[in-house]
Amino acid sequence: MTFRTPVYLDYHATTPVDPRVLTTMLPYFTDEFGNPSSSDHIYGAQAAEAVEVARRKVARVIHAKPEEIIFTSGATESNNLALVGVMERLSEKGNHLITCATEHKAVLETAKRLEQKGKRVTFLPVDSYGLVDPDAVNEAITEETVLISIMAANNEIGTVAPIKEIGAIARDRGIFFHTDAAQAAGHIPLNMEAMKIDFASVSGHKIYGPKGVGALFVKGLAPATKISALMCGGGQERGIRSGTLNVPGIVGLGEALEIAQHEMREENNRTREWTRLMLKSFQEFYENVSLNGHPTKRLAHNLNVCFPGLESKALIHVLRRNLSISAGSACTTASVEPSHVLQAIGLENNLIYSSLRFGLGRFNSQEEIEYAIENVQWGVEKLRKIQGVG
Numbered sequence: 001m002t003f004r005t006p007v008y009l010d011y012h013a014t015t016p017v018d019p020r021v022l023t024t025m026l027p028y029f030t031d032e033f034g035n036p037s038s039s040d041h042i043y044g045a046q047a048a049e050a051v052e053v054a055r056r057k058v059a060r061v062i063h064a065k066p067e068e069i070i071f072t073s074g075a076t077e078s079n080n081l082a083l084v085g086v087m088e089r090l091s092e093k094g095n096h097l098i099t100c101a102t103e104h105k106a107v108l109e110t111a112k113r114l115e116q117k118g119k120r121v122t123f124l125p126v127d128s129y130g131l132v133d134p135d136a137v138n139e140a141i142t143e144e145t146v147l148i149s150i151m152a153a154n155n156e157i158g159t160v161a162p163i164k165e166i167g168a169i170a171r172d173r174g175i176f177f178h179t180d181a182a183q184a185a186g187h188i189p190l191n192m193e194a195m196k197i198d199f200a201s202v203s204g205h206k207i208y209g210p211k212g213v214g215a216l217f218v219k220g221l222a223p224a225t226k227i228s229a230l231m232c233g234g235g236q237e238r239g240i241r242s243g244t245l246n247v248p249g250i251v252g253l254g255e256a257l258e259i260a261q262h263e264m265r266e267e268n269n270r271t272r273e274w275t276r277l278m279l280k281s282f283q284e285f286y287e288n289v290s291l292n293g294h295p296t297k298r299l300a301h302n303l304n305v306c307f308p309g310l311e312s313k314a315l316i317h318v319l320r321r322n323l324s325i326s327a328g329s330a331c332t333t334a335s336v337e338p339s340h341v342l343q344a345i346g347l348e349n350n351l352i353y354s355s356l357r358f359g360l361g362r363f364n365s366q367e368e369i370e371y372a373i374e375n376v377q378w379g380v381e382k383l384r385k386i387q388g389v390g
Helices: 019-029 042-062 075-089 105-116 134-140 163-173 247-285 312-319 340-344 366-386
Strands: 069-072 096-100 120-124 145-149 176-180 199-203 214-218 302-306 355-359
Touching: 019 247, 042 069, 042 199, 042 247, 069 075, 075 105, 075 145, 075 176, 075 199, 075 214, 096 105, 105 120, 120 134, 134 163, 145 163, 163 176, 247 302, 247 366, 312 355, 312 366
Parallel strands: 096 120, 096 145, 145 176, 176 199
Antiparallel strands: 069 214, 199 214, 302 355
Protein backbone atom coordinates (compact mmCIF):
# COMPACT_ATOMS: atom_id res chain seq x y z
CA MET A 1 0.00 0.00 0.00
CA THR A 2 1.55 3.26 -1.18
CA PHE A 3 -0.85 5.76 0.36
CA ARG A 4 -1.60 7.17 3.78
CA THR A 5 -4.46 5.83 5.86
CA PRO A 6 -7.09 6.61 6.79
CA VAL A 7 -7.86 7.65 3.23
CA TYR A 8 -9.40 11.12 3.29
CA LEU A 9 -12.76 11.27 1.47
CA ASP A 10 -14.35 14.30 3.14
CA TYR A 11 -13.27 17.05 0.73
CA HIS A 12 -16.60 18.88 1.10
CA ALA A 13 -15.81 19.51 4.77
CA THR A 14 -12.37 20.91 4.03
CA THR A 15 -9.42 20.41 1.73
CA PRO A 16 -5.69 20.27 2.45
CA VAL A 17 -3.76 23.32 1.35
CA ASP A 18 -2.14 22.66 -2.01
CA PRO A 19 1.67 22.82 -1.63
CA ARG A 20 1.77 25.36 -4.48
CA VAL A 21 -0.61 27.56 -2.51
CA LEU A 22 1.43 27.23 0.65
CA THR A 23 4.62 28.19 -1.20
CA THR A 24 2.91 31.35 -2.43
CA MET A 25 1.71 32.23 1.07
CA LEU A 26 4.87 31.64 3.09
CA PRO A 27 6.73 34.93 2.40
CA TYR A 28 3.78 36.91 3.77
CA PHE A 29 4.19 35.33 7.19
CA THR A 30 7.84 36.36 7.49
CA ASP A 31 9.77 38.53 5.01
CA GLU A 32 6.80 40.42 3.53
CA PHE A 33 4.79 40.76 6.71
CA GLY A 34 3.55 44.34 6.30
CA ASN A 35 0.09 45.69 6.98
CA PRO A 36 -1.51 46.69 3.66
CA SER A 37 -3.21 49.64 5.35
CA SER A 38 0.21 51.06 6.21
CA SER A 39 1.37 51.75 2.68
CA ASP A 40 3.67 54.72 3.38
CA HIS A 41 6.63 52.33 3.46
CA ILE A 42 7.81 49.36 1.43
CA TYR A 43 6.54 46.66 3.79
CA GLY A 44 2.98 47.92 3.71
CA ALA A 45 3.14 48.63 -0.01
CA GLN A 46 4.31 45.08 -0.76
CA ALA A 47 1.46 43.64 1.29
CA ALA A 48 -1.07 45.94 -0.39
CA GLU A 49 0.15 44.89 -3.83
CA ALA A 50 -0.09 41.21 -2.88
CA VAL A 51 -3.71 41.74 -1.83
CA GLU A 52 -4.53 43.44 -5.13
CA VAL A 53 -2.88 40.65 -7.13
CA ALA A 54 -5.03 38.14 -5.25
CA ARG A 55 -8.10 40.29 -5.80
CA ARG A 56 -7.48 40.22 -9.54
CA LYS A 57 -7.06 36.44 -9.47
CA VAL A 58 -10.34 35.89 -7.63
CA ALA A 59 -12.13 38.27 -9.98
CA ARG A 60 -10.82 36.53 -13.11
CA VAL A 61 -12.02 33.11 -11.95
CA ILE A 62 -15.62 34.26 -11.38
CA HIS A 63 -15.64 36.81 -14.26
CA ALA A 64 -15.94 39.89 -12.09
CA LYS A 65 -14.08 43.17 -11.66
CA PRO A 66 -11.33 43.30 -8.99
CA GLU A 67 -13.06 46.17 -7.18
CA GLU A 68 -16.14 43.95 -6.76
CA ILE A 69 -14.24 41.51 -4.50
CA ILE A 70 -14.50 42.05 -0.73
CA PHE A 71 -12.24 39.80 1.35
CA THR A 72 -13.74 38.17 4.45
CA SER A 73 -12.95 35.41 6.93
CA GLY A 74 -14.87 32.81 4.91
CA ALA A 75 -18.20 31.92 3.34
CA THR A 76 -20.09 32.07 6.65
CA GLU A 77 -19.15 35.71 7.13
CA SER A 78 -19.79 36.43 3.45
CA ASN A 79 -23.27 34.89 3.68
CA ASN A 80 -24.08 36.88 6.82
CA LEU A 81 -22.74 40.06 5.27
CA ALA A 82 -24.78 39.59 2.09
CA LEU A 83 -28.08 38.71 3.76
CA VAL A 84 -27.99 41.06 6.74
CA GLY A 85 -26.18 43.83 4.89
CA VAL A 86 -28.64 43.88 1.99
CA MET A 87 -31.77 43.49 4.09
CA GLU A 88 -30.67 46.33 6.36
CA ARG A 89 -29.57 48.65 3.57
CA LEU A 90 -32.80 48.14 1.61
CA SER A 91 -35.20 48.09 4.56
CA GLU A 92 -37.07 51.10 3.18
CA LYS A 93 -37.61 49.33 -0.14
CA GLY A 94 -38.88 46.04 1.29
CA ASN A 95 -38.53 43.38 3.98
CA HIS A 96 -38.86 40.09 2.11
CA LEU A 97 -36.11 37.51 1.54
CA ILE A 98 -36.48 34.37 -0.59
CA THR A 99 -34.21 31.40 0.07
CA CYS A 100 -34.31 27.62 -0.03
CA ALA A 101 -34.83 24.73 2.42
CA THR A 102 -31.51 23.07 1.54
CA GLU A 103 -29.23 26.06 2.09
CA HIS A 104 -26.17 25.88 4.32
CA LYS A 105 -26.83 26.73 7.95
CA ALA A 106 -24.91 29.98 7.47
CA VAL A 107 -27.78 31.14 5.26
CA LEU A 108 -30.67 29.39 7.02
CA GLU A 109 -29.75 30.58 10.51
CA THR A 110 -29.09 34.10 9.27
CA ALA A 111 -32.49 34.10 7.57
CA LYS A 112 -34.15 32.93 10.79
CA ARG A 113 -32.39 35.69 12.73
CA LEU A 114 -33.72 38.20 10.21
CA GLU A 115 -37.21 36.78 10.77
CA GLN A 116 -36.82 37.38 14.49
CA LYS A 117 -36.01 40.99 13.69
CA GLY A 118 -39.22 41.44 11.73
CA LYS A 119 -38.17 40.51 8.21
CA ARG A 120 -40.30 38.11 6.18
CA VAL A 121 -38.57 35.03 4.77
CA THR A 122 -39.83 32.47 2.27
CA PHE A 123 -38.08 29.09 2.50
CA LEU A 124 -38.76 27.42 -0.84
CA PRO A 125 -39.01 23.62 -1.05
CA VAL A 126 -36.96 21.47 -3.42
CA ASP A 127 -37.80 18.38 -5.45
CA SER A 128 -36.55 14.87 -4.69
CA TYR A 129 -33.23 15.69 -6.37
CA GLY A 130 -32.68 18.83 -4.33
CA LEU A 131 -33.50 21.26 -7.13
CA VAL A 132 -35.43 24.46 -6.50
CA ASP A 133 -37.88 25.35 -9.27
CA PRO A 134 -37.14 28.74 -10.89
CA ASP A 135 -40.87 29.17 -11.47
CA ALA A 136 -41.43 28.78 -7.72
CA VAL A 137 -38.87 31.52 -7.14
CA ASN A 138 -40.70 33.78 -9.56
CA GLU A 139 -44.07 33.07 -7.94
CA ALA A 140 -42.70 33.80 -4.46
CA ILE A 141 -41.62 37.34 -5.39
CA THR A 142 -43.74 40.14 -3.94
CA GLU A 143 -43.51 43.92 -4.00
CA GLU A 144 -41.58 43.67 -0.73
CA THR A 145 -38.93 41.24 -2.02
CA VAL A 146 -35.43 42.72 -2.03
CA LEU A 147 -33.15 39.66 -2.06
CA ILE A 148 -33.10 36.06 -3.34
CA SER A 149 -30.43 33.70 -1.95
CA ILE A 150 -30.00 30.27 -3.54
CA MET A 151 -26.80 28.24 -3.17
CA ALA A 152 -24.94 27.28 -6.35
CA ALA A 153 -24.07 23.71 -5.33
CA ASN A 154 -25.22 21.78 -2.28
CA ASN A 155 -22.59 20.77 0.26
CA GLU A 156 -24.31 17.50 1.20
CA ILE A 157 -25.83 16.00 -1.95
CA GLY A 158 -23.86 17.89 -4.61
CA THR A 159 -26.88 19.07 -6.60
CA VAL A 160 -26.08 22.09 -8.79
CA ALA A 161 -28.87 24.67 -8.81
CA PRO A 162 -30.31 26.43 -11.89
CA ILE A 163 -28.47 29.61 -10.93
CA LYS A 164 -28.50 31.21 -14.38
CA GLU A 165 -32.29 30.85 -14.68
CA ILE A 166 -32.91 32.22 -11.18
CA GLY A 167 -30.48 35.07 -11.78
CA ALA A 168 -32.35 36.03 -14.94
CA ILE A 169 -35.63 36.10 -13.03
CA ALA A 170 -34.14 38.24 -10.27
CA ARG A 171 -32.57 40.70 -12.72
CA ASP A 172 -35.79 40.95 -14.73
CA ARG A 173 -37.79 41.67 -11.56
CA GLY A 174 -35.28 44.20 -10.23
CA ILE A 175 -34.33 42.10 -7.20
CA PHE A 176 -30.84 41.39 -5.88
CA PHE A 177 -29.59 37.81 -6.21
CA HIS A 178 -27.07 36.18 -3.86
CA THR A 179 -25.56 32.72 -4.18
CA ASP A 180 -23.50 30.77 -1.66
CA ALA A 181 -20.78 29.53 -4.00
CA ALA A 182 -18.55 27.95 -1.36
CA GLN A 183 -18.85 24.46 -2.87
CA ALA A 184 -19.06 25.71 -6.45
CA ALA A 185 -16.17 28.16 -6.91
CA GLY A 186 -13.21 26.38 -8.45
CA HIS A 187 -15.30 23.25 -9.08
CA ILE A 188 -17.80 24.43 -11.71
CA PRO A 189 -17.65 27.43 -14.06
CA LEU A 190 -19.06 30.65 -12.57
CA ASN A 191 -19.70 33.87 -14.44
CA MET A 192 -21.18 36.66 -12.35
CA GLU A 193 -22.49 38.69 -15.29
CA ALA A 194 -23.77 35.81 -17.43
CA MET A 195 -25.53 34.31 -14.43
CA LYS A 196 -26.91 37.70 -13.32
CA ILE A 197 -25.47 37.34 -9.83
CA ASP A 198 -25.25 40.38 -7.57
CA PHE A 199 -23.57 38.77 -4.54
CA ALA A 200 -21.57 35.54 -4.24
CA SER A 201 -19.83 33.95 -1.25
CA VAL A 202 -16.53 32.09 -1.64
CA SER A 203 -14.41 30.11 0.82
CA GLY A 204 -10.68 29.35 0.71
CA HIS A 205 -10.61 26.00 2.45
CA LYS A 206 -13.03 24.32 0.02
CA ILE A 207 -10.64 24.77 -2.91
CA TYR A 208 -7.22 23.81 -1.45
CA GLY A 209 -6.61 27.20 0.09
CA PRO A 210 -6.24 28.15 3.77
CA LYS A 211 -8.99 28.20 6.38
CA GLY A 212 -10.19 31.52 7.75
CA VAL A 213 -10.35 33.43 4.48
CA GLY A 214 -13.03 33.98 1.88
CA ALA A 215 -14.59 36.61 -0.31
CA LEU A 216 -17.88 38.26 -1.12
CA PHE A 217 -18.53 39.40 -4.66
CA VAL A 218 -20.59 42.60 -4.66
CA LYS A 219 -21.67 43.71 -8.12
CA GLY A 220 -20.98 47.31 -9.07
CA LEU A 221 -18.47 50.02 -8.31
CA ALA A 222 -20.24 51.37 -5.21
CA PRO A 223 -20.91 48.39 -2.91
CA ALA A 224 -21.74 50.59 0.07
CA THR A 225 -24.89 51.72 -1.74
CA LYS A 226 -26.15 48.13 -1.78
CA ILE A 227 -24.93 46.61 1.46
CA SER A 228 -24.46 47.74 5.06
CA ALA A 229 -21.27 46.91 6.94
CA LEU A 230 -21.58 44.53 9.90
CA MET A 231 -18.38 45.68 11.61
CA CYS A 232 -17.08 49.17 12.28
CA GLY A 233 -13.39 49.99 12.20
CA GLY A 234 -10.73 51.30 9.88
CA GLY A 235 -12.82 51.17 6.72
CA GLN A 236 -10.87 48.44 4.96
CA GLU A 237 -12.41 46.69 1.95
CA ARG A 238 -14.20 49.81 0.76
CA GLY A 239 -15.85 50.29 4.12
CA ILE A 240 -17.76 47.02 3.85
CA ARG A 241 -15.49 44.82 5.96
CA SER A 242 -13.23 46.63 8.40
CA GLY A 243 -10.27 44.90 10.00
CA THR A 244 -6.61 44.26 9.24
CA LEU A 245 -6.45 42.09 6.15
CA ASN A 246 -5.28 38.49 6.40
CA VAL A 247 -2.59 38.93 3.76
CA PRO A 248 -1.20 35.34 3.72
CA GLY A 249 -4.72 33.95 3.60
CA ILE A 250 -5.81 36.30 0.84
CA VAL A 251 -2.72 35.46 -1.20
CA GLY A 252 -3.54 31.76 -0.69
CA LEU A 253 -7.17 32.22 -1.71
CA GLY A 254 -6.20 33.91 -4.96
CA GLU A 255 -3.61 31.27 -5.83
CA ALA A 256 -5.94 28.39 -4.91
CA LEU A 257 -8.75 29.69 -7.10
CA GLU A 258 -6.41 30.28 -10.02
CA ILE A 259 -5.04 26.74 -9.81
CA ALA A 260 -8.54 25.29 -9.44
CA GLN A 261 -9.70 27.17 -12.54
CA HIS A 262 -6.82 25.83 -14.62
CA GLU A 263 -7.27 22.24 -13.44
CA MET A 264 -11.06 22.13 -13.14
CA ARG A 265 -11.83 20.10 -16.25
CA GLU A 266 -9.19 17.45 -15.57
CA GLU A 267 -10.14 17.11 -11.91
CA ASN A 268 -13.84 16.87 -12.68
CA ASN A 269 -13.28 14.20 -15.31
CA ARG A 270 -11.22 12.15 -12.87
CA THR A 271 -13.51 12.45 -9.85
CA ARG A 272 -16.65 11.90 -11.94
CA GLU A 273 -15.32 8.54 -13.09
CA TRP A 274 -14.45 7.64 -9.51
CA THR A 275 -17.87 8.54 -8.07
CA ARG A 276 -19.54 6.55 -10.85
CA LEU A 277 -17.31 3.56 -10.11
CA MET A 278 -18.05 3.78 -6.38
CA LEU A 279 -21.82 3.98 -6.87
CA LYS A 280 -21.83 1.08 -9.33
CA SER A 281 -19.71 -1.03 -6.97
CA PHE A 282 -21.87 -0.24 -3.94
CA GLN A 283 -25.02 -1.17 -5.84
CA GLU A 284 -23.47 -4.47 -6.88
CA PHE A 285 -22.68 -5.69 -3.37
CA TYR A 286 -25.57 -4.17 -1.39
CA GLU A 287 -29.20 -4.23 -2.41
CA ASN A 288 -31.24 -1.04 -2.84
CA VAL A 289 -28.30 1.37 -2.58
CA SER A 290 -29.57 4.71 -3.90
CA LEU A 291 -28.01 8.02 -4.87
CA ASN A 292 -29.08 11.16 -3.00
CA GLY A 293 -29.15 14.24 -5.21
CA HIS A 294 -29.50 14.80 -8.93
CA PRO A 295 -28.01 12.03 -11.13
CA THR A 296 -26.40 14.45 -13.62
CA LYS A 297 -26.75 18.04 -12.36
CA ARG A 298 -24.25 17.50 -9.58
CA LEU A 299 -20.71 18.19 -8.45
CA ALA A 300 -18.39 15.64 -10.02
CA HIS A 301 -16.58 14.93 -6.75
CA ASN A 302 -19.69 14.36 -4.61
CA LEU A 303 -21.29 11.01 -3.81
CA ASN A 304 -24.07 10.85 -1.24
CA VAL A 305 -25.55 7.36 -1.00
CA CYS A 306 -28.06 5.52 1.13
CA PHE A 307 -27.47 1.98 2.46
CA PRO A 308 -30.99 1.03 3.64
CA GLY A 309 -31.05 -0.87 6.92
CA LEU A 310 -27.56 0.18 8.02
CA GLU A 311 -26.70 2.98 10.45
CA SER A 312 -24.34 5.35 8.66
CA LYS A 313 -22.73 6.46 11.93
CA ALA A 314 -22.05 2.82 12.81
CA LEU A 315 -20.47 2.24 9.41
CA ILE A 316 -18.34 5.36 9.77
CA HIS A 317 -17.17 4.10 13.17
CA VAL A 318 -16.29 0.67 11.78
CA LEU A 319 -14.32 2.26 8.93
CA ARG A 320 -12.68 5.12 10.81
CA ARG A 321 -9.20 3.54 10.93
CA ASN A 322 -9.22 3.11 7.15
CA LEU A 323 -11.48 5.83 5.73
CA SER A 324 -12.41 9.38 6.69
CA ILE A 325 -15.98 9.95 5.51
CA SER A 326 -19.02 11.70 6.94
CA ALA A 327 -22.77 11.42 7.31
CA GLY A 328 -23.41 14.97 6.10
CA SER A 329 -22.47 18.58 6.59
CA ALA A 330 -19.32 19.24 8.62
CA CYS A 331 -21.15 22.06 10.35
CA THR A 332 -23.84 19.77 11.75
CA THR A 333 -22.26 16.35 12.18
CA ALA A 334 -22.15 16.71 15.97
CA SER A 335 -25.93 17.00 16.00
CA VAL A 336 -28.31 14.07 16.48
CA GLU A 337 -30.84 15.92 14.32
CA PRO A 338 -31.44 14.38 10.89
CA SER A 339 -29.94 16.21 7.93
CA HIS A 340 -32.22 19.09 6.91
CA VAL A 341 -31.07 18.61 3.31
CA LEU A 342 -32.08 14.95 3.19
CA GLN A 343 -35.34 15.79 4.92
CA ALA A 344 -36.03 18.45 2.31
CA ILE A 345 -35.65 15.96 -0.57
CA GLY A 346 -38.23 13.73 1.10
CA LEU A 347 -36.19 10.96 2.74
CA GLU A 348 -37.64 9.25 5.78
CA ASN A 349 -35.51 9.40 8.92
CA ASN A 350 -34.48 5.75 8.65
CA LEU A 351 -33.01 6.44 5.20
CA ILE A 352 -31.44 9.71 6.32
CA TYR A 353 -29.60 7.87 9.09
CA SER A 354 -28.44 5.31 6.51
CA SER A 355 -26.83 7.87 4.21
CA LEU A 356 -23.12 8.55 3.74
CA ARG A 357 -21.32 11.41 2.02
CA PHE A 358 -18.10 10.82 0.10
CA GLY A 359 -16.21 13.91 -1.02
CA LEU A 360 -13.37 13.11 -3.42
CA GLY A 361 -10.51 15.43 -4.17
CA ARG A 362 -7.35 16.50 -5.93
CA PHE A 363 -5.00 14.33 -3.91
CA ASN A 364 -6.93 11.07 -4.10
CA SER A 365 -5.69 8.29 -6.36
CA GLN A 366 -7.25 5.38 -8.22
CA GLU A 367 -5.64 3.05 -5.70
CA GLU A 368 -7.30 4.91 -2.82
CA ILE A 369 -10.71 4.73 -4.49
CA GLU A 370 -10.39 0.98 -4.98
CA TYR A 371 -9.27 0.65 -1.36
CA ALA A 372 -12.30 2.67 -0.26
CA ILE A 373 -14.69 0.45 -2.21
CA GLU A 374 -13.16 -2.68 -0.67
CA ASN A 375 -13.35 -1.23 2.83
CA VAL A 376 -16.94 -0.09 2.51
CA GLN A 377 -17.88 -3.59 1.37
CA TRP A 378 -15.99 -5.06 4.32
CA GLY A 379 -17.68 -2.64 6.72
CA VAL A 380 -21.12 -3.34 5.32
CA GLU A 381 -20.62 -7.09 5.64
CA LYS A 382 -19.37 -6.70 9.22
CA LEU A 383 -22.42 -4.66 10.22
CA ARG A 384 -24.77 -7.11 8.51
CA LYS A 385 -23.26 -9.95 10.54
CA ILE A 386 -23.60 -7.96 13.75
CA GLN A 387 -27.23 -7.30 12.91
CA GLY A 388 -27.79 -10.91 11.95
CA VAL A 389 -28.53 -10.09 8.33
CA GLY A 390 -27.08 -12.22 5.55
